[in-house]
Amino acid sequence: MNNNSQSLTYTQALEHLRAQALSKQSEEEVPLISALGRIVSSDQVAHRNVPVADNSAMDGYAINAEAQSASGQRFPVVGQTFAGHPFDRRLTEGQAIRIFTGAPIPEGCRFVAPQEDCEAEDGFVTVTRAFDEDSNIRRCGEDVRAGDTLVSRGTLLKPQHIGALAADGLATVPVRTPLRVGLLSTGDELVRPGNLLESGQIYDSNTFLLFGLLSSLPVNVTDLGILPDERDVVRERLTALQGTFDVIITSGGAGKGDADIVGQVVGELGNIEFWELAIKPGRPFMFGSINGCNFIGLPGNPVAAVVSFLSFARPFLLARAGAPFTEAEPVLLPAGFAIAGRRPGRREFLRAKRRFDGAGGEFVEKYRHDGSAQISSLTFADGLVVLEETLTDVTKGDPVPFIPFSQVGL
Template identity: 40%
Template sequence: MSSRDQQPGLLTVEEALQRLLEAARPTADIETIPLTAALGRVLAENQHSPVDVPPADNSAMDGFALRFSDCTPDGEATLPVSQRIPAGTVPEPLQPASAARIFTGAEVPPGADTVVIQEQCQWDESAVRFSGAKPQANIRPRGQDIEKGAIVLQQGRRLTPQDLGLLASVGIAKLPVYRRLRVAVLCTGDELVEPGETLIPGHIYNSNRYMLLGLLQALGFDCVDIGIVADDSEATEQALLKAAAEADCILSSGGVSVGEEDHVKACVDKLGSLDLWRVAIKPGKPLAYGHVRDVPFIGLPGNPVSVFVTFAITARPYLLKTQGASDCSPLTIPVVAGFSRPNSAKRQEYLRARLVPDDQGRQRAELAGSQSSGVLSSVCRGDGLVIHKLGEAISEGDQVLFLPFPDLLY
């Protein structure tokens, strides 16, 4: 990328994100919670298995357990049935030259080294005849999945449903996790009214408040809802002080530019410190980071799609790192562009797109309506964001990077 590809004085998205992540200070507060309450929480310590999984050799199939030495070299035999072993029972040692009826998940009896699946057998209550037995077949050895003492999950992991199942499988009932981050949300603007109120001329409904609260709740944070803040210096200062007293981080939409009615910048400067960055990102451009009474502050733009994109690309990784998460980067997948953007991008653009399979079975990204920063409906129509890289053009059929919404929102 040459210097002509970027508007002068703008940070790249990567530079802005690096600054934010370097400034993030992970929380140190830990609490112990039951496994049933741990979904989405961040592990504060490595978790080691206190047991082997499985705890003993067990059968992978319904069939018969036996010694392979009791078979012919081709794996054939007729043997008396000496015991029946359902799952959940403790077997007796296998009698010599006999077989045990065994079921999936049941412990293999001492002395047995093979399980023949029932489809290869003919049997009654007293004897079984089979062919095709193979040594060690259909036996899941002790510790095959997890060995006692092994690290099951590492510190910093955001717990998923499958993680909870894994922890349960080794008998862990309680977990040390980082305390939920408290994030204060305030929306600035005299033009804003709440849904349900009468919309008068010159006003708009406050969509940013509900979107930001939803984004934070989906990530597992606790929200401090400050509400709408008037375009007034005193009101802005009081709202920021309230947010700083009640939250671990403050998130605002609007009011961080340099206009006469943008009071957030001056108030944050007065109450702490503020860096206002101009970032080569579209939608969006102004991004503020600073502190109010030592509480971190992030100021996002005011247009709703700009709020959504800048939150997903910059604020989300910062907040997750502050929460203690070790992996804050969203998944990116290559897809085929089903559109053209012939002009070289002066700012790295995040295009709302939906995925449609093409006639070759490949995922093809098509634009989800207008890409204006005020058209929030295109976010709802899309499946994710296509990255239009800084300094590049896109032709239909090019490979582009796609950020799926589920990986940006949860």
């Protein structure tokens, strides 16, 4: 057991996690249709050009003529072509064919005139304006050339990646196996929704919050229920779970107090570092391992649990699953609030919402309260304002770092 009592900064905690986030996941081949949200295990290189042949970007007329002097000229229409049905001969000088979007460009075509710039009558078409050579022609390999890297190793596959791989003709893709994650809440006071509350009890919201956050990651999550504040039960449950999961995540019991039984038991069963982080909310954070299974202990207050998950657990889990270890990249927006006399020394995360003023300018409005138990602040917010360690004052209009929730899967 490594019991480190030193309070770590936000940056120090991330660097520690980065060093520990070594992917051990094996590789499997999965159908492309089910690869969304998985992590690619090797670079995916294009096998062919996209487009595979020159084709039309418009419905209109493919014409063999000088494009820049075409305005007012009248051309005989000698056929037509559709996507998937090439024209069977070369266009000679001064000829045109009716062409539709995606149709192969016939040999001899020098430009495509959109139908709205043409007047068709009695087997002829008149072009109403001049064009540049190659206008409205999508050339072979214009989008992707054979040998280009379509998707890099470690990429979390999104719909656009799936589309690029499909355009290359792939039916399957090699990906990392999902992390097996066990999720536990802790505390005698917790009751699952749907049950009646007794005196001193509250509903367990963290399981549902964290389950939702984990759903955007390449993991298979198992809800392991609620652990009571009983050392023997906690020890028995955690012992039984060894070898079953790659990562176990708990909420509550992450501190070093007498009532924080989970941390005590994890320290006895494996190797644990207790972190008192210099952040707000989310000061108590626990990271360690039990027989090769990583263990993450989040704070019990819902907002603190979410901030800790987004800041530390999410980048660790992504890297552990095979993606690069990356931090959120804030954007700078004017503050719609003021803060005076803030005590420096820790990084603070305020729940905030992007707003627009009457002139179209953008700013961020912070939630009216900063408490770490106020789940209403999460439904109000669409991101987090970051107050860095050295900051003491914020004047209304000052640029402040803002992390949109959309950037971190929330």
